[in-house]
Amino acid sequence: MSRQRATVFVPGHVTAFFSAHPDDRPAAAGSRGAGVTLTDGVTVDVSAASGDGGTRLLDGEPSAIGAVEDVLDALDVPAVDVAVTADLPIGAGFGVSGAAALGTAVAANRAFDRGRSENDLVRIAHESEVRRGTGLGDVVAQARGGVPIRLEPGAPGFGALDGIPADARIEYVTFGELSTETVLGGDTTALSAAGVTALERVRADPRLPTMMAVAREFARSADLLVPEVDTAIDAVEAVGGEAAMAMLGRTVFALGTGLSDAGYDPEVCRIDAAGTRIVDERGRE
Numbered sequence: 196m197s198r199q200r201a202t203v204f205v206p207g208h209v210t211a212f213f214s215a216h217p218d219d220r221p222a223a224a225g226s227r228g229a230g231v232t233l234t235d236g237v238t239v240d241v242s243a244a245s246g247d248g249g250t251r252l253l254d255g256e257p258s259a260i261g262a263v264e265d266v267l268d269a270l271d272v273p274a275v276d277v278a279v280t281a282d283l284p285i286g287a288g289f290g291v292s293g294a295a296a297l298g299t300a301v302a303a304n305r306a307f308d309r310g311r312s313e314n315d316l317v318r319i320a321h322e323s324e325v326r327r328g329t330g331l332g333d334v335v336a337q338a339r340g341g342v343p344i345r346l347e348p349g350a351p352g353f354g355a356l357d358g359i360p361a362d363a364r365i366e367y368v369t370f371g372e373l374s375t376e377t378v379l380g381g382d383t384t385a386l387s388a389a390g391v392t393a394l395e396r397v398r399a400d401p402r403l404p405t406m407m408a409v410a411r412e413f414a415r416s417a418d419l420l421v422p423e424v425d426t427a428i429d430a431v432e433a434v435g436g437e438a439a440m441a442m443l444g445r446t447v448f449a450l451g452t453g454l455s456d457a458g459y460d461p462e463v464c465r466i467d468a469a470g471t472r473i474v475d476e477r478g479r480e
């Protein structure tokens with residue numbers, strides 16, 4: 196008898212720089228790059244449908260995320276209610292769609308006793324996200340936690356991860372959305388060349404300040420920097436801090452108190468140490 200309900204937390208993921216690596220096989224497609232996972236994230240609750248068909252809620256409002264639907268199909272679960280609650284803005288570079296897909300995979304597997312392994316669930320969520328064009332490297336990073344370096348693209352079995360061993364307070368300010376589908380659907384040649392160079396530099400010196408400096412250069416040479424973010428990065432640098440643009444959003448993130456020191460009123464969290472985890476209410480067993 197399956198438990199019929201499970202709740203999973205998935206950290207947000209901010210990509211600092213990346214290169215895109217398409218492939219006809221969604222499990223082999225992905226990105227290389229680096230970024231930070233955040234204690235601000237997404238909680239996904241999956242339960243047996245309360246009515247006909249099942250409901251989809253995003254922050255309490257009826258709203259569907261394509262990758263979530265594909266995960267449910269891949270796991271062949273019965274009619275379910277899925278409630279996604281995000282600490283983070285959607286479409287602003289925090290990987291909310293990847294988190295929703297991965298959280299749904301892990302929660303549905305647990306709620307309906309699908310017997311899949313972690314690698315299998317990460318692959319299913321990664322494939323769903325890649326097929327929908329809403330992300331390339333967020334899912335594998337969010338499964339891991341910490342400061343993931345994506346050495347090779349793709350799901351487990353194809354990709355390879357390393358990480359920067361670090362803990363830090365992270366501040367962020369969002370000025371609006373940037374469409375991931377539009378950027379990934381365009382010509383990514385120049386962007387990816389800049390991403391490959393950035394990765395070489397971080398592999399040679401795997402430290403947070405290096406990642407931030409490399410990320411600033413990446414955003415400029417990939418022509419992705421938007422004016423509000425550019426201004427904020429300059430303001431943080433002027434007070435001796437480290438900031439960069441979140442890919443892909445009109446978002447700036449900073450180490451420590453960089454944005455507050457520069458006079459902004461940021462959201463505050465930390466680097467997430469644990470990665471994706473089951474957070475069912477205690478006592479439900």
Ligand SMILES: Nc1ncnc2c1ncn2[C@@H]1O[C@H](COP(=O)(O)OP(=O)(O)OP(=O)(O)O)[C@@H](O)[C@H]1O
Nearest residue numbers: 258260261285286287288289290291292329375443
């Ligand atoms: N209110 C909403 N605002 C934006 N997207 C929404 C909303 N409701 C559902 N969606 C769906 O959520 C997904 C958001 O994916 P998108 O990749 O743009 O954002 P993200 O994962 O938060 O950010 P990023 O990829 O920039 O890190 C899309 O599939 C979109 O159709």
Ligand SMILES: CC(C)(CO)[C@@H](O)C(=O)[O-]
Nearest residue numbers: 210226330331332333443
């Ligand atoms: C493409 C991307 C920047 C979108 O958020 C992210 O998924 C990544 O780093 O692969």
